[in-house]
Amino acid sequence: MQYLLLIYSAEGHWDQMSDSERQQGAAAYQAYTESLRKADAILGSNRLQPSHTATTVRLVEGKPQVLDGPYSDSKEQLAGYYLIDAADLDAAIAWAARCPGASHGIMEVRPVWTLPHEAKSGA
């Protein structure tokens, strides 16, 4: 199954770190990405620019309404993601727990929608 591991993290934390702490942090992510690659489990991954760069868009009366800022204004913001292939939820949770994001933030594990499943509305 495919799972999206979403990294939610308090912003500003990165900026307050010393250079060596930042280096260490980046190295931890590199090592994690490398281990995913070695396990042949990674399908994609990206780090995102901070949420002040975000823009929300929705159609209002047929016209795009564009607003500055992220959709959710919670303290922890989406900071990046890994798209992985894992046998089941336990395997995905194990990968999420190894991600540095699990220690400096919160990981959300979401299965990717795969067809076919009928009667989703029964949920």
Place this chain on the structure above:
Amino acid sequence: MTLANRDRDSDANDAARSIAEAVARRSYGKLVALLAMRTRDVAAAEDALADAFAAALADWPLRGCPANPEAWLMTVARRRAIDVVRHRVVRDECANQLLLLADEIDERDPSALPDRRLALLFACTHPALDAGIRTPLMLQVVLGIDAKTIASAFLTSPAAMAKRLARAKNKIRDAGVPFTVPEREELGERLSAVLEAVYAVFAEGWTDPVGGDAVRQDLAGEALFLGHLLVELLPDEPEALGLLALMLYSHARRDARRDEAGNYVPLSAQDPAKWHAAMIDAADVLLRRASTRNTIGRFQLEAALQSAHIHRCRTRRSNWAEVVQLYDALFAIAPSPVVAVNRALALAERDSPQAALDALAVFADDARLADYQPYWAARADLLARAGTRTEALASYDIAIGLSSDPAVRSYLQHRRARFSPS
């Protein structure tokens, strides 16, 4: 059709029905586990199995019961599940699913169905599922108890319970919750969740001592069934052994909790001859087996306490020092005010009612005890014995007000009357 024929038919119907019901009771979880193992689609497995049971009720009275009813049901349910898959998936996917289903069964010996119930139990108690739905889910998918019955035991509406159960099953399927027994290092924590759930089921059943509520009475039986199953599947887990021993010790005293008139009989006044001796013997064996593993745990300690109470009542020899020690050990593992209350009652016997009241003083402001009936009943009894009449009466009033069991309520009213001036 003659009358005799009709009678014969209805006999055959009854026989088929009772065999189908027996198989349903014994094999429900096993068949659901097998059907859902790879697809993780518990709801679809339940539907297929329900169809298979319906087919059995139509077929067995006509053609006689099959030699292996479990394998018969499995074959029909599998065929049904495959039909459903075929209807909704594209060809490649379909072949894939068929392969997965076939995987679970040894074609050379279809009667030797593997038992995957443990994996199903662990799936139901997965931490990714809402904690409050794990026990109801287990009751439904392993025992086949319907949402309505579960809802009444858990004091919620059938519609709400059905919705939450469906949601949990969808999550298992869509999020890919695995049907596996966790690895050794993880097993302990996950197993204790399974054991807690089984014990919660038993406690639900225990709250109805007179058996006036058939649903609740059944729950205790179902919990015992699950407890036996766990011991059968995990024969070396001391806590699984301890839990079954604990439930058997309690269940053995079930009928002695009421006299002929339906009045509440406290443990100290129960007639040991009314206890179920075979159950107590079985519990003794289980507890001894658990202790050879040298890993103490909550359920083993609680079982040991039950054993000590039974021993004392049978021999009429005081063992309160031993009981207090066991409560100390239990409190060290599971420090709850509930354990503290029971420990205090033992302390009252070993030392004095005042010593027990002193030990409970630290919990006086604990919010968890404010509406815990046994605490107020214990406190009332201790105060009365310590000679503090006014306070005792006030505690009796609270205990009586918090009682939901009429027999317990009237027992406490009698006790109170003995100390009241009028």
